[in-house]
Amino acid sequence: MRILLHHAYGMGGTIRTVLNLAGYLARERDVEVVSVVRTAKKPFFPVPPGVRVSFLDDRTGRRSPVARLLSRFPSVLIPQQENVYTSLSLWTDLRLVGFLRSMRSGVVISTRPGLNLVTALFAPPGVITIGQEHVTLDVHSPEVVRLIKRRYGRFDAFVTLTQADLDRYAKTLKNPPAQLLRIPNAVTALEGGMSQLDEKxxxxxxxxxxxxxxxxxxxxxxxxxxxxxxxxxxxxxxxxxxxxxxxxxxxxxxxxxxxxxxxxxxxxxxxxxxxxxxxxxxxxxxxxxxxxxxxxxxxxxxxxxxxxxxxxxxxxxxxxxxxxxxxxxxxxxxxxxxxxxxxxxxxxxxxxxxxxxxGYDLDSVGARWDRLLSDLAGRPALGSPSAPDRTATPSARNMQPV
Missing domain, CATH: 3.40.50.2000 (Glycogen Phosphorylase B;)
Structure with a gap:
């Protein structure tokens, strides 16, 4: 199981919650967090036991001449309206597509619109794909929403954090994934005791x-x-x-x-x-x-x-x-x-x-992920007559401009 993040060593709510989920899933699964970029030597948040972290574009050390050259060119796969567009490049495009196309089986979970769009387009038919929304559909630009409408139906499942956002996606996606559902983030035990509410x-x-x-x-x-x-x-x-x-x-x-x-x-x-x-x-x-x-x-x-x-x-x-x-x-x-x-x-x-x-403890929320993954694993193999059609290899004909 692989979880695709923009940068695993950064600071932010998505990173923290993805690591929490990875730690839960790693109790009984082989879990790897795949970070598109690396800009820090050490993680801001601790990596849970049993979770591996790998990087597609490690910017903390010496980079190859090809990486330096292709990093000068902007991304052609990530929409310009995506917040992470300026931090990605043609080099990260190639690394991201290479990673996805190298998969033959298993599960990949992508965690933001730009990565969702690329995953939906390039993940091979033997891989179970799950997209996540960590913000809300309403904040995405019209250009991004247009691509969401066209590509998110390729996912095996798409997960929102709130019921309100689930309702918005249900109305927006004309051809939704087989599984469109809400699973909230989980809260894990933190250091420190309970507040006495006596500090000003x-x-x-x-x-x-x-x-x-x-x-x-x-x-x-x-x-x-x-x-x-x-x-x-x-x-x-x-x-x-x-x-x-x-x-x-x-x-x-x-x-x-x-x-x-x-x-x-x-x-x-x-x-x-x-x-x-x-x-x-x-x-x-x-x-x-x-x-x-x-x-x-x-x-x-x-x-x-x-x-x-x-x-x-x-x-x-x-x-x-x-x-x-x-x-x-x-x-x-x-x-x-x-x-x-x-x-x-x-x-x-x-x-x-x-x-x-x-009510949001890790075991309760994690159990909902267990049910989803078990359900997806029990579905017909992708590419069979009763499964979604994701068998076509992307080509110049269906690689639409972003």
């Missing part, structure tokens, strides 16, 4: 990208800091240097340098969550926020924008957290202040949050 600390977690809405969070926190100057907001995450510089400048302009702190990345986020009392999510959109589940597993209630699609499917308003209208900093600030000022509500939501997270 709010925590935010995420990469410094537009989707995470940290610019909106600055505006919200300015209101909270004025009402509760003894509280601090700790932001854990990283991003491109220019993105971090912009965020830091916003914080300074708002006069929040002493109360909104950029903490960098952390490999012990469970410990940091246990030292906080509220988790705030300011995202413009989410696929399925692992940070929400991780906070809940520590008994930390969540205050989140009710953005598409993930928060609503995890957080029950007024039970284990608070949901507010999306992109409304004032509403986010009001909800934060409400929890800060109401200790009874804070404690009740925290206790319920821990109960909610228990």
């Amino acid at each position: 600390v709010v925590i935010a977690i995420g990469r410094f990208v537009h989707a995470k809405g940290f610019d909106l969070l600055v505006r919200a926190w300015k209101q909270v800091a004025e009402a509760h100057p003894d509280w601090v907001l700790r932001v854990y995450g990283r991003g491109r240097p220019e993105a971090e510089a912009r965020l830091r400048a916003r914080i300074e302009e708002a006069g929040l340098s002493g109360s909104m702190l950029l903490m960098g990345g952390s490999t012990e986020i469970g410990v940091e969550l246990a030292r906080s009392s509220i988790h705030v999510v300011s995202s413009r959109y989410e696929g399925f926020s692992m940070t929400i589940l991780e906070a809940m597993s520590k008994g930390v209630p969540v205050v989140s924008f009710d953005c598409p699609h993930g928060p609503r499917e995890i957080v029950t308003h007024e039970y284990d957290g608070l949901l507010v209208p999306p992109k409304k900093p004032a509403a986010l600030a009001e909800a934060l202040c409400r929890l800060i000022e109401d200790r009874e509500l804070l404690g009740r939501l925290g206790r319920n949050a821990a109960l909610t997270s228990a």
